Amino acid sequence: MLTFEQKLDVCSSFPELVRKDVSLGRINFQFEDSLYDKKNVVYHLHRNGNGYIYAGMVEGASVDDKGFLNLRDLSEDEIRSWIEKSIASLSVREEEPEVPSKRKRKRAKEQTWTNADNQQLLLKHEDELWYIYSGLNLESAFETLEEAETYLAEEGFSPAG
Helix, strand or coil: CCCHHHHHHHHHCCCCEEEEECHHHCEEEEECCCCCCCCEEEEEECCCCCCEEECCCCCCCCCCCCCEEECCCCCHHHHHHHHHHHHHHHHCCCCCCCCCCHHHHHHHHEEEEECCCCCEEEEEEECCEEEEEECCEEEEEECCHHHHHHHHHHCCCEECC
16 A cells, blocks of 8 residues: 555646645645536545545446545556546536527427417417417416426317428
């Protein structure tokens, strides 16, 4: 097992990490350029040799419920490797879903529904609610799209087009 000083030297060798002394003589090493809220790469490194490395976003890592793995019995190469993987995982954002164009968004936020008698209702998303209009008159309001669609179907309406 490495000594505290050896573990501290390994952690300090990463220029992208900033040392933060915390309570009870423990030390954190933070990755300030993290693309996530998570900044601690090395957490609570202690003189007794205990400490943790954040690996919650590293594929195949055996971590606790907070995403940390214990570094107590790791070799220098293992500590270095896990820190590198942690920094890499905090440096890349998962690909964001593509934002639909305004035309697609407008179509999704506003739908016309018709029944067998060719009556029309307008389903419209505004201010976090789903409104159903009969002409200019408000028919109903719902918190979710599913609730609004269920209501319309129960009343004999289906999406037009």
